[in-house]
Amino acid sequence: MSKIVAAAAMRGAKALVTEAEKLVNKAIEEKGKDQKLEFPETAFFLPMANALLGAEVKTLNEALPILKEAKSLLHDEPTKDLWLPYLGGALDSGIAALLAEEIICAIRYLKGIEPQPDCNGFFTDTILRTLGIQLVDGRMPGFAAILGAAPDNKTAVEIVREFQKRSIMTFVGSSSNGKSIIDQLKEEKVEMGWDTYIVPYGRDTISLIYPLHWAIRGALTFGGIKAGNAKDCLMYCKERVFAFGLALGPLDDIKYASGAGAINMGFPVIADTEIPEIKPTGICTYEHLVKEFDYKKIVQKCIEVRGVKVKVAKIPIPVSYSAAFEGERVRREQMYAQFGGKFSSAFEYVRTKELNEVLDGKIEVVGPEIDEMKEGAAFPLGIVVDVAGRKMQHDFEPILERQMHSFLNEAMGLFHMGQRNMCWIRISKEAQKKGFKMKHFGTILHARFHDTYGKIVDKAQVTIYTKKEDVERIMPEAVKVYEERDTRLAGMTDESIDTFYSCTLCQSFAPNHVCIVKPERSGLCGAYSWLDAKACFELNPTGPNQPIKKLQVLDAERGEWKGVNDFINQTSNKTLERFHGYSIMTFPETSCGCFECIIAILPEANGFMVVNREYAGFTPAGMKFSTLAGSVGGGNQTPGFMGVGRLYTISKKFLSADGGLKRLVWMPKELKEALSGKLKKRCEEEGVPDLFDKIADETVATESEALVKTLQEKNHPALTLPPLM
């Protein structure tokens, strides 16, 4: 709290408490101490006093102890020199202001002068319940309380429209320089009310208590916090109610005092005037008091400072958008234009920028739009998404980037394959006819990034390049980053880190199963690499991916760690005691049911086979995938059988304690071909360069006798290894 702000808040609080006291005393004189004092339709008495002090004020007389508490919170302004600490005192003054404002408004109700003309006044419990739940469960991203008036009507309208666009509930009121934003909006015929998300509370600052009342009752109603548990109520508001104040026009003592009250609730204030900023964080999640003179950026600034997570309810594109369209193909004859594949150069690239470098929602097409493209032809394309967020890390970039595939695919008439600079996109004739434009790539990505990755993405802007020279100019930067990412991942080994991640996503149907996600072994469903799990943990710290410290290495060869044993014992509901990360024969990893492949022992061949889910035929184990799957899943340790992801086959840790890749004797042709490049490399690394050719597939054998015969013919190394059983 800067000294100037603290002093103003302390003065303002003093004035408010004095006024409240005067009003209460006068009312007692006129109407007697037992006169009822209440807000309409609420079970929370004076809600602020109820939440913070546990008080149940029903009469004028009962307001006196509240005033007493408010008075005890008042402080003298900090001295000019040699001042004493003032932040605590200023925050206390803020609480005093809220308690006083509440009493003043209640007395106004008593006098029948609230609600003010065109204003909502006190928010009833009914409104609290119907709209409040949306606020605390995240459906409504936040609420803005605007105080004062914009420099002109047009700006006032623009600001509320920006909030409206983001489904942010906006409470408007107070005045500056004798003008209230309420009248500005009224003059511009902006429709106000709960339906339009623009609600006027009152033309003075004191009535700002109504939206704050609403928030604090959220803590009591939805947070289940007991009245009188002040700190918990305030913390609930900070953690769950994404509100902030936007002060338009100069701030006076009353506004500063109310602002200090709001800051106690974790609600920062953004102003459009020259004010002393308070940047160190701690009472609010981020900065406490911030200025922004540019009205084009002020809404952005509010969102950023409060950490509001924007959700775009409906993606505004002219074609339908749903997961249902993900698998839809656009065939050549249906195609209006295509990008990438083998037809032109195209790339997709997500990069992290500083918060001030990204203008959220900005979408720019550099080069020809779709209408300027010739039907049926291929064009260059570069989609660059700049994201910024306080919690954004470079490690998350590939995760976001990979999601572009499904995000774009879910638009009807859009086909997407591949990734990075190997992507291939088609737009259908029908989509083009409906008005689908290149810029809509940006619209989709902006909305989905916010929606899916709101915890890390605070801002996203998309630039779409459709000119060849631009694409060729920027692509090398992207390629360089792709390579860096690959190196980083490739260089990552189980030994190079001290923490694995769990995945218990599937415990809903396999209650005792836990995946231990390691750099060299992804989750068995293939969807979660170690980096993904790490990112998921950062996004959702209480979610299914929890960090597991390896701690003491108990058996380096078989992959046994104390930390993992402890963890697995706990999370498998005590059904498992030990875990060997690198063996299928001793304490192997359990399986849920989502595995991409199954590894199964073939005792006659002294080795193992890998079979993927897509392979429908018989295997040398005498069973089809589907039959095998029945005996592998369910969260049990079944030595000799294990569910894995496809890529595990080419991991250096592939059954490394049991002989490694040299034990691999059979796999379906499709899988072998899909992995061929890397698998061959791994064979070389294992010192058996021709091993690749020695691994049999269904074209060679589908039952064990024939398999053993061909292995013997080819001299497969598994036959010379120590017996498995």
Place this chain on the structure above:
Amino acid sequence: MAKEKISAEKLHEICYSCGIETIWQRYDAQDPHCGFGTLGLCCKNCNLGPCRIDPFGEGPQVGTCGANADTISARNLARHAAAGSACHSDHGREIARTLLLFGQGKAPSYAIKSEEKLKKVAGEYGIKIEGRKNEEIAVDLGNAMLADFGKQNEAPVFFKRAPKKQQKIWKNLKIVPQGIDRPIVEMMSRTNIGVDADYKNIMLGTMKTSLADGWAGSMIATEASDILFGAPQAIRSQVNLGVLKDDEVNIIIHGHVPLLSDVIVTATRDEEMLKLAKSKGAKGITIAGICCTANEILMRRGVPVAGSFLQQELAIATGAVEAMVVDLQCILPGLTTVASYFHTKLISTHPKAKFPGMEHIEFEEEKALEVAKEIVTKAIENYPKRDKKKVNIPKEKMELIAGFTAENIFYYLGGKYRGTYRPLNDAIISGRIRGVAGVVGCDNPKIQSSKAHMQMVKELIKHDVLVVQTGCSALACAREGLLVPEAAGKFAGKGIQEVCEAVGIPPVLHLGSCVDNSRILIACTNMVKEGGIGEGIDELPVAGAAPEWMSEKAIAIGWYFVASGALVVFGNEFPVSGSKNMMKYVTEDVEKVTGGKWAFEKDPIKGAHIIIKHIDKKRKALKLGDVMYKSETTKAK
């Protein structure tokens, strides 16, 4: 018109030219200091000796009993730590005893000034609070605290306060002290002839003894004092010899235990006393402190501070002090020499600390106010004897803010309803604040510049390290104007400036006397609990320093911080440098044991950078980003 005032430096010169011997002359006369003592290679623990080890490797490498340099220096250091721990803990015992006496109705001069703290601490001790009078709780708490001193088989209660991680480390090392007195006795026993000879084992014992000081003896002193004399709040006052008044009775209280000094402050505000003073021609009574007693009454009552340890003789040399009242610790026997040139009455008050040449008026808790009034009366009656010609009060005085504690930080950072350490932890995480350093300890004529505290602290805050202080170190920096809120804008880095501006605090926070180093332990624990910067004190980006240490108490303090996981930088080496193994152990190996370690650096700027480097290392281990704002390094001299 009053005559123009001299500077403190001038006062120093006056002493010198008049032949008044002070600590600086006596220090010079000792030069060169005993080399064996400096290196820690002299053993006189038995009558086989005294023995000494030849540091050049030519003469004997073991004593008569066969103890080598490692064993001898370790034993010497261990005994220093035990003595320091004893000193603090004995202080704590006296306050706890007074709390008990108050509860029993035997010490009517006292009161429960912090009911909140009485109840909180009693709660920690498992004492029933509900429906009971303060006096009843005080009896139980006094007894329970005293019982902590004599425990044989369990740790003192406050050990529960430490972070879980530290508790576990101590348990594994078997250095959780059983009681407070027992480890001190044990240390005297194990350093006897023919007992513990393994320097590493002796150091573990040293840590156990010192932990009993920090997490129990000193902590009891702090907590019981807060209960009896009030929990400090931020408070304004003044420091330096210029606080003494030309036309008032000046009384100086010097020493450590606030039991008498607090009551003397009360006595000087008594109408009857003021009337007496006026009748003797004085305009009033000024009371000012020296050393840690000064800090105790500064923190709680805003009483101005005349000076730190090194200034005690100079205070008398002002010729304006009617009485200097002392209790114990850091009181120079040389005071009587200086006083013999002036009218100043020296009054000793503690049965455990008498000084030849001082008048002794024994202090008893049962009649504290009576004794205090007797002393104040003597001072007033001495006023007419003041020789105006000999009066030389220096002009220097400086404003300061004191009164910060581990508890009130919650309020200053979040107010009544949102009290929290979050803004501090956030500031560290975001890099506005690089880390926190405790710069504490004595002042020492050995450090020629006598400005080591100030130089180190300025360098630290310039690099966005928030500084907390206690003891004479705090007073040294206060004299230089570092403890005022305006100092942030003048001396601190941009990050600290932003935080100080937001909270309204100075960049250097005064946490009290030397027993109040226990407040720093609690503040660190609160930081751990707030979360985000480590699971234990050893992970926090913090460090400690005593650039001009001299007392054995400093060794105990340093060790309890090292044992709690902190880096501690001393200006001068403690006497173990004759043993390579011991030096390696204390500066390197111990880090693998507790997470803390020692460093020695005479140059305060370089010392500051050892701290900065250490904090940066801890930040890196916590995966915190760089500091928000860059700062330039001051060239080391």
